[in-house]
Amino acid sequence: MEDVIKNYSADFMQLKNTKENDWFSKQRQSAFDIFQESGFPNTRVEDWKYTDVKPIAKNTFSNITESNVASDNNEIDEILIKDLDCVNLVFINGTYSEKYSDIKNISSKIVIKSMADALINDESLLKKHLTKHINQELNSFTALNTAFIQDGAYINISANTNIDKPINITYISRDSNHPFATHPRNLIVMGENSNATVIENYVGSGKVNYFTNSVTETVLLQGAVLKHYKIQQEGSSAFHIASLNTSQSKDSRFESHLVSIGGALVRNNINASLNEEGAEIIMNGLYMTEDVQHVDNHTRVDHLKPHTQSHQNYRGVLNGKSRGVFNGKVVVHPQAQKIEAYQNNANLLLSDDAEIDTKPELEIYADDVKCTHGATVGQLDDDMLFYLRSRAVDEKTARSLLTYAFADEVISEINIKEIQNKLERLIIGRLPDSSLIREYV
Amino acid sequence: MLNIKDLYTAVENKKILEGLNLSIKAGEVHAIMGPNGSGKSTLANILAGRDGYQVTKGSVSYQDKNLLDLSPEERAREGVFLAFQYPVEIPGVNNIYLLKAALNAIRKHKGESELDAMEFMTLVKEKMKLVQMNEDLLSRSVNQGFSGGEKKRNEVFQMTILEPKLAILDETDSGLDIDALKIVANGVNSLRNDERAFIVVTHYQRLLDYIKPDYVHVLGNGKIIKSGGPELAIELEEKGYDWIN
Numbered sequence: 001m002e003d004v005i006k007n008y009s010a011d012f013m014q015l016k017n018t019k020e021n022d023w024f025s026k027q028r029q030s031a032f033d034i035f036q037e038s039g040f041p042n043t044r045v046e047d048w049k050y051t052d053v054k055p056i057a058k059n060t061f062s063n064i065t066e067s068n069v070a071s072d073n074n075e076i077d078e079i080l081i082k083d084l085d086c087v088n089l090v091f092i093n094g095t096y097s098e099k100y101s102d103i104k105n106i107s108s109k110i111v112i113k114s115m116a117d118a119l120i121n122d123e124s125l126l127k128k129h130l131t132k133h134i135n136q137e138l139n140s141f142t143a144l145n146t147a148f149i150q151d152g153a154y155i156n157i158s159a160n161t162n163i164d165k166p167i168n169i170t171y172i173s174r175d176s177n178h179p180f181a182t183h184p185r186n187l188i189v190m191g192e193n194s195n196a197t198v199i200e201n202y203v204g205s206g207k208v209n210y211f212t213n214s215v216t217e218t219v220l221l222q223g224a225v226l227k228h229y230k231i232q233q234e235g236s237s238a239f240h241i242a243s244l245n246t247s248q249s250k251d252s253r254f255e256s257h258l259v260s261i262g263g264a265l266v267r268n269n270i271n272a273s274l275n276e277e278g279a280e281i282i283m284n285g286l287y288m289t290e291d292v293q294h295v296d297n298h299t300r301v302d303h304l305k306p307h308t309q310s311h312q313n314y315r316g317v318l319n320g321k322s323r324g325v326f327n328g329k330v331v332v333h334p335q336a337q338k339i340e341a342y343q344n345n346a347n348l349l350l351s352d353d354a355e356i357d358t359k360p361e362l363e364i365y366a367d368d369v370k371c372t373h374g375a376t377v378g379q380l381d382d383d384m385l386f387y388l389r390s391r392a393v394d395e396k397t398a399r400s401l402l403t404y405a406f407a408d409e410v411i412s413e414i415n416i417k418e419i420q421n422k423l424e425r426l427i428i429g430r431l432p433d434s435s436l437i438r439e440y441v
Numbered sequence: 442m443l444n445i446k447d448l449y450t451a452v453e454n455k456k457i458l459e460g461l462n463l464s465i466k467a468g469e470v471h472a473i474m475g476p477n478g479s480g481k482s483t484l485a486n487i488l489a490g491r492d493g494y495q496v497t498k499g500s501v502s503y504q505d506k507n508l509l510d511l512s513p514e515e516r517a518r519e520g521v522f523l524a525f526q527y528p529v530e531i532p533g534v535n536n537i538y539l540l541k542a543a544l545n546a547i548r549k550h551k552g553e554s555e556l557d558a559m560e561f562m563t564l565v566k567e568k569m570k571l572v573q574m575n576e577d578l579l580s581r582s583v584n585q586g587f588s589g590g591e592k593k594r595n596e597v598f599q600m601t602i603l604e605p606k607l608a609i610l611d612e613t614d615s616g617l618d619i620d621a622l623k624i625v626a627n628g629v630n631s632l633r634n635d636e637r638a639f640i641v642v643t644h645y646q647r648l649l650d651y652i653k654p655d656y657v658h659v660l661g662n663g664k665i666i667k668s669g670g671p672e673l674a675i676e677l678e679e680k681g682y683d684w685i686n
Contacts, residue, residue: 381529382492383529384529384531386489386490386491386492386513387525387528387529387531387583388531388534388539389490389512389513389514389517390489390490390513390514390516390517390522390523390525391517391539391540391543391599391603392514392517392518392542392543392546392547392550392603393514393539393542393543393546394512394514395512395514398514401534402531402534404533405531405532405533405534405582406533408533409532409533412533439538439541439542439545440534440535440538440539440542441535441538
């Protein structure tokens with residue numbers, strides 16, 4: 001472990017030297033100190049019980065992002081969401097790509113820019129928000145991210161402003177001559193009664209050995225509405241650790257839709273803090289795994305005030321020797337009366353060797369609340385299978401179709417047609433015998 | 442068309458059918474009646490190929506093939522259709538896409554050309570009227586959110602589209618009010634011809650007022666204990682099942 005930290009230390013020194021008089025350097029240093037002290041978590045830590053991050057720890061990644069990594073138009077076209085009229089921010093191997101991004105012609109009430117730019121030019125606003133909306137005690141991955149912030153997206157929507165076009169943030173990881181880590185940092189500030197849609201899309205190719213360690217902070221002021229989509233399609237040998245943190249004021253509404261299909265070792269964290277009355281969060285998630293993938297979904301919702309609501313619905317489809325984890329915790333604090341919390345996790349195991357560890361948890365310190373939680377693990381329904389087969393559908397097709405239908409329950413909640421279509425194509429591509437079901441969907 | 446000889450079956454070692462014999466020719470309608478637990482639904486499920494039933498003795502031939510050797514989907518393609526007693530809801534699988542794929546799989550099997558979307562929709566519109574199916578039910582997931590009556594009507598609607606050779610109706614009348622019953626019967630009657638056979642499994646004589654059977658069989662203790670014409674159903678309605686034993 002010592003050696004590993006040494007590598008991060010060397011990179012940190014290098015980064016620090018280039019940003020010596022930076023207003024943020026003190027915070028970098030204290031975050032790095034936390035990381036250095038705690039190191040990577042091990043499986044004796046309750047929060048990491050089912051996910052062993054040794055494969056990440058034993059790698060030596062370069063943490064200093066390169067600029068000017070080449071890409072080509074075809075590749076980018078393939079990745080961006082066709083037909084969706086949106087504001088594109090593209091990052092290649094962690095660095096903002098001006099060439100492929102398009103953030104011009106945006107209203108003056110909206111700020112959309114790279115974090116690298118914002119760190120230099122938006123000091124006062126960043127000082128107010130950056131690192132201030134991490135709800136949980138700083139864990140080592142978040143600390144590592146903070147220490148190494150180099151780029152990401154900064155979005156600030158003024159009060160009473162709607163942005164109709166979705167903001168599509170794409171992180172592409174492509175070939176490099178050495179293993180590398182990126183530490184994307186996104187900050188989304190939603191003014192009172194503002195409304196926006198943000199997509200975070202993580203894409204990589206299979207051969208590349210890399211580690212994405214991303215952190216997103218969102219703050220929703222009174223009455224703000226943010227729809228957040230995360231698509232995780234990292235390369236098959238990639239590591240992906242990400243946390244989405246939300247801090248919500250009165251009557252704000254956050255919608256989170258997660259589709260996680262890529263990566264070798266993945267952890268999707270969501271930490272939601274419902275700080276004032278009427279705040280509401282919806283969390284939909286779909287994870288699909290195969291081969292020896294490991295995907296851990298970790299959510300925590302804090303109901304701090306009365307009349308707050310949280311609805312979680314996570315579904316998993318596990319194949320091969322893969323392993324999935326759902327660990328969702330809802331904490332209802334003492335003053336938080338008359339809240340509603342709903343939590344559900346359903347899993348489909350397609351092979352005998354696949355494994356799921358599911359652990360929905362409720363911690364309730366108020367006495368007048370409405371909370372439900374549940375988890376199911378199962379195979380395809382025999383009655384449904386027989387019904388389809390009795391209608392001339394062969395068994396393989398019927399199985400594939402029912403698996404699709406199970407996964408699509410999450411996707412069908414997405415009300416932006418172009419995103420829904422893209423995700424449907426993505427999940428169809430991941431089904432066993434997917435070519436068989438084209439005429440049914 | 443269908444020849445069931447000395448059929449014995451069990452579910453989890455519990456004997457259900459014990460020496461059932463039944464022979465059905467093209468163009469005939471056979472009603473199967475009998476008290477609860479007499480094996481009526483088992484017979485329907487075995488003919489359609491549901492897993493979980495062991496055939497311990499006997500044979501079933503259908504159009505000179507050993508029916509028991511065929512998978513459920515092969516049976517469907519060969520023209521066997523089961524209208525389910527309890528049609529299952531399948532969220533996420535579209536009603537109309539399923540039906541189109543089913544029809545084309547059957548047509549392909551018969552060596553007929555597949556229907557394109559336009560041709561299929563024309564057919565759907567025509568048959569929808571026959572069973573008075575509500576159009577927006579079609580675009581939903583299979584049976585999802587359908588009332589009990591709508592589910593049964595959807596079964597018969599599918600049957601009118603797929604035009605099976607051997608149609609098995611498993612208590613299609615249960616849970617239907619008299620108007621729905623007439624509509625369903627109308628759908629079935631529209632399909633009656635010299636080449637098609639029906640097995641109508643029912644509890645009550647009521648359905649047989651609208652679908653006139655050629656033969657009525659009473660199932661008891663796992664075999665047919667009495668057979669007769671339509672008048673047998675009326676007699677059963679008056680006297681119950683006990684007098685047969």
